[in-house]
Amino acid sequence: MKLTKLLTGAAMALGLATSAMAEDKTKVGFVYVGPVGDGGWTYEHDQGRKAVVAEFGDKVETVYVENVAEGPDAERVITQMALQGADLIFTTSFGYMDPTINVAKKFPNVKFEHATGYKRADNVSTYSARFYEGRAVQGTIAGHMTKSNIVGYIGSYPIPEVIRGINSAYIHAKKVNPDVQFKIVWAFTWFDPAKEADAAKVLIEQGADVILQHTDSTAPQAAAQAAGNVITFGQASDMAEYGPLPRVSSIIDNWAPYYIARTKAVMDGTWTSVDTWDGIAPGMVGIGEISDAVPADVKAAALAIKDSIADGSYHPFTGPINKQDGSAWLAEGETADDGTLAGMNFFVEGIEGDIPQ
């Protein structure tokens, strides 16, 4: 016990000394779960980091470590950044939750921001994006565009985040095409080009002519391109290099405004612990250019959904919606509350298959 105190004390003293040396520079650290070149999730977080550098120039110093395994390695890397004088640290994967909280306890003067988690503290904020809003737009396009009426969906892990996306896409595809059917493959990875390509191929063989993905690599795009007559959507980043076909649109994670705002808050001394869950309206979720491969009326319908979500007149989860087992969830005109959405662990009525347990 005493030794921990001593070490923490020494760590803090050193931390203070280091930050005092670089007095006017705010040091911001980023911990990434994948490589910055993944073209998806981590790539977009790194774009956010670059935006912070572009915004503040000499006044900030950013550091990052990529490919950090969740668990003790993450805890070590976060601690290392805090020891070396970081003022603000973004930990950008769900699995960094407990490590972030553990390190935050030891460094009360450092601010932490954890993406997609639910544990907060006085110096730990959480932030995430309402990707399901983007899925509503994708579902609309998918429902219109499918000829086989089979939409393939590559799920990563069966967590609320992913299940929300599947439900939202399904509800909106079904709205414009009552015959639509979803086939879901669980890849159990966020980033594994080989597995993702296999998943896409399996879905295409089963007749899917639209592939939605909740994994981060461009491998499913390449698989769809090779198969031909299959459309896809960019995930996490625009993946425009696969347009106009197979990629017809995308969901873009745009972390830059948030990262800039939070860095500014640390500089101004106005940072407080918050829980942010932003969608299309504030720009955290971007919809990539809808390509010309999509007919004009479908494009208009998709943009109408996007605009109605952005201005707040429409919520993607508006009743009547039943759960998969047929029990009532949302009554006519009722919208889902954030609590239920955050922990969503059920499919809506009409989706076949079970959530892996």
Add this chain to the structure above:
Amino acid sequence: MIRLEKRPQPSRAWSMATPLVAVLATMIAGGLLFAILGKDPVEAIRTIFWEPLFGEFAFYYRPQLLIKGGPLVLIAIGLSLGFRAGIWNIGAEGQYIMGALFGAGMGLAFYPHEAWYIFPLMVLAGAFGGWLWAMIPALLKVRFGTNEILVSLMLVYVAEQFLASMSLGLLKNPEGFGFPGSRNLQQYESAHNADLIAGSGMHWGVVAALIAVIFAYVLLNRHMLGYQIRLTGEAPRAARFAGVKPARLILFCLGASGMLAGLAGMFEVSGPSGQVSIDFNVGYGFTAIIVAFLGRLHPVGIMLAGGLMALTYIGGDIAQSNMGLPSAAIQVFQGMLLFFLLAFDLLTNFRLRLGKPEVA
């Protein structure tokens, strides 16, 4: 002309020297790589090898070396027994996962009851889980002559599916808002494998690794079974004449390595990692194979090799954050280590000769 000539006896001197030569060659080739990437090579090498041990924040990194090296050494010791006898357990990663699942499952079954006997039971369960998983390739080999390399490797992927299933189902934290992953054992005192002296990094897994080193040393040098293991590896025919029963040896070597890998998983999940999650395993079981060979399959060598690997991991992360080196460059650097080791290994059994072969 340079040619290779087989040595009549493997060179003892080269056998001892190759790991050191390999490390030096890695430093030089790695330095070149870093220089091509536009980074100061001396600074990069210094950051990787010096910073964690003697740098400004060494007080934090030194305990981390134990945390990172402990499971590597524990698994590698087990593997080395089999490797010496020509029994190839490539699936330690799977046994590591099963040990963690059995251990964590045992602990969580008691939650929230606090008692002194919970942790020892978890240790037994973890060892059993790893042993059980290794018994599958062992029995298949003994009974049907299957290849243990393939079976043990394939079982890694089966274990990963179990891990995902447990994180999403049976062991999922009921208070986790539907997210995958078990309760955090660090917050369950009776099941927590805490540092024995807080902040020292010395948890039961590290102690177990040290005990395993001593045990393996005694076994190999002082015990009949150790003699049989060495003999089988060096001269299988002679071993059979000497009355070594291959089946018994297979069961022992795979069982022991599985048990140690299971223990490593159990100590990891109840300590540094804290919870069963889908991405719990980070490749210790595979890295341990490198550690075993880097340590010349010798217990003391493995202990040093485990420390060295841990150093490159920790130093590599520091170099990434301080110098902006990409993680791929660090992985190439670690790969070079094994590559050079195997390359220089040639010199143990062969010598370089200049000129034409002499006519006898």
